[in-house]
Amino acid sequence: MAKWLNDTGSEKDVVVSTRIRMARNLEGYRFPHGMSMEESEELTHEILNTMKNFSGNGDYRFIKMNNLSPIDKMAFIEGHVISPGLIQKPDYSSFLLRNDENVTIMINEEDHLRIQSILPGLNFQGGWELCNEIDDFLEENLDFAFHGDFGYLTCCPTNAGTGLRASVMIHIPSIVLTGYANSLVQGLNKIGLAVRGIYGEGSKAVGNLYQVSNQTTLGDKEEIIIEKLNNIIHQIIIKERTARNTLLGTKKDELEDKIFRSLGLLKHSRVMNSKEAMVHLSNLRLGREMGIIEDMEYDDITKLIIQIQPASIQKDIGEDLSKDERDIKRAELLRKRI
């Protein structure tokens, strides 16, 4: 679970993970929302056949959406391995997952193909290379829908052009605590970046976690899109670190109390819902960021944030649980691991 966290990345005191995805479509097929079952099977077959000859890094396993239990589906989403969009039409969709789980090739999400890479910390270069390797290979062997003016054609026009979305999950408790979160979000929106909660579009920011990504996919080259985002993220990193030092200088006792109270509750509670757990895990991470807590790795906290989610808890236990049962098992898991 959340195997992809076993990779490298930098700036982990602010950046939780880096995700890159490319939207691609094949000539000669209708977009997934309008295709027939036969068409979907033919498309899937063509992609799988092509991937058989892929000789790049990693082994891939093929997973059909219909072969997954509801809990398995949700657990893959909670682990950021597939997007919520992929489970909308389960008869049509499937994915290829690299064994280290850093790369997923989603078939029949909103587009025919969504190539995704995910890595811990800040790592645009690594993520870009992971996606690119697949994209280059598939482009050589498949007929991608491409237009001289509009670039890669996509189901939703907002994805046309590069088809690229680069996104970074950041943990910015000090910006939130010093009261600058709203103006930061507004500022990012103004320069064309989307800011979302931990589970993408429509999800709320919980535990001081925000996803920042490019809105525009058309006009700039891929490298430029990523470089622009990278520059902004570096500015946010500086902002967060500055806010952190301000807080350490002015509110150390209060912060220590907040952090250690969360630690105490994580270590002792018997019942805990996921929202509360997120708040305490965010405080724990804040403790690590401030050097107040030292014996916990950033990626282990990220792993816990994934593992305490509703489906992941049930997958771990191996059975369906009611909400009340989950809250008990979640507290148990947290006590064991912290």
Add this chain to the structure above:
Amino acid sequence: MAKWLNDTGSEKDVVVSTRIRMARNLEGYRFPHGMSMEESEELTHEILNTMKNFSGNGDYRFIKMNNLSPIDKMAFIEGHVISPGLIQKPDYSSFLLRNDENVTIMINEEDHLRIQSILPGLNFQGGWELCNEIDDFLEENLDFAFHGDFGYLTCCPTNAGTGLRASVMIHIPSIVLTGYANSLVQGLNKIGLAVRGIYGEGSKAVGNLYQVSNQTTLGDKEEIIIEKLNNIIHQIIIKERTARNTLLGTKKDELEDKIFRSLGLLKHSRVMNSKEAMVHLSNLRLGREMGIIEDMEYDDITKLIIQIQPASIQKDIGEDLSKDERDIKRAELLRKRI
């Protein structure tokens, strides 16, 4: 501090402490509120002179109210060694304290003499004997104000007769949690018992701690007053234990969570005010009562409840502290001791 807790007593799962006090006055002196300084000195002198010849148990040290710092005065009150009434006219009042702190002879509180015993758990017999020994000796050697019809005369007529007040501090979280606290208090009032908070008249019930005492001092003999109260306390003990079993049967998960959350906060917080600390210590005691927490003695929890009070904290540290400083030192003390 709170040395008196090193004694014996029973039913400690419900009863925190037993206190007995006798109000006595000497013939030939006005009541404290109306006496002159000279009269007060003469009275104090007479009592001290008499006590010099006391050959009963324990050594007594003499403490003048004016020789105590404000923190020392409050710490004695917080430790239940003297009553809040004793510091009202510090030029007049003083006390003799037995070295084990189970007996205090207060001079010029509301009455000339208030003989008090305090013991851990339920122990009317022990407390009664402690007071009686002093009372008998003083009665033989001093001229107590006594009236054939009204018994011992006291400043406030509500204390006349036996001059006896027996009181018990009870911890009844299960009665509170099952919603029966108010009707219990009303019932006790109806049968002539006073129910108060942890620091007596006018203080609120914090941490599920209540003081129950007789209101009437006239009409019954001392033994009857105590026996009646003793019977009632035994009924409350049964009520609390029944409520506890009910809760264990119906809300075990919820209770365990509540108890362990308090434990987690007591063990990890960096800042804690006394009211919050009382709540968590009460939950800790509840955990002990339910067998959920096993490695903590009832009397150690009672000691902590005293030691985290504002003056006791400062006495322990040895310096005046602001409220914010106290909250930090309190959290420190709790982490060290739990």
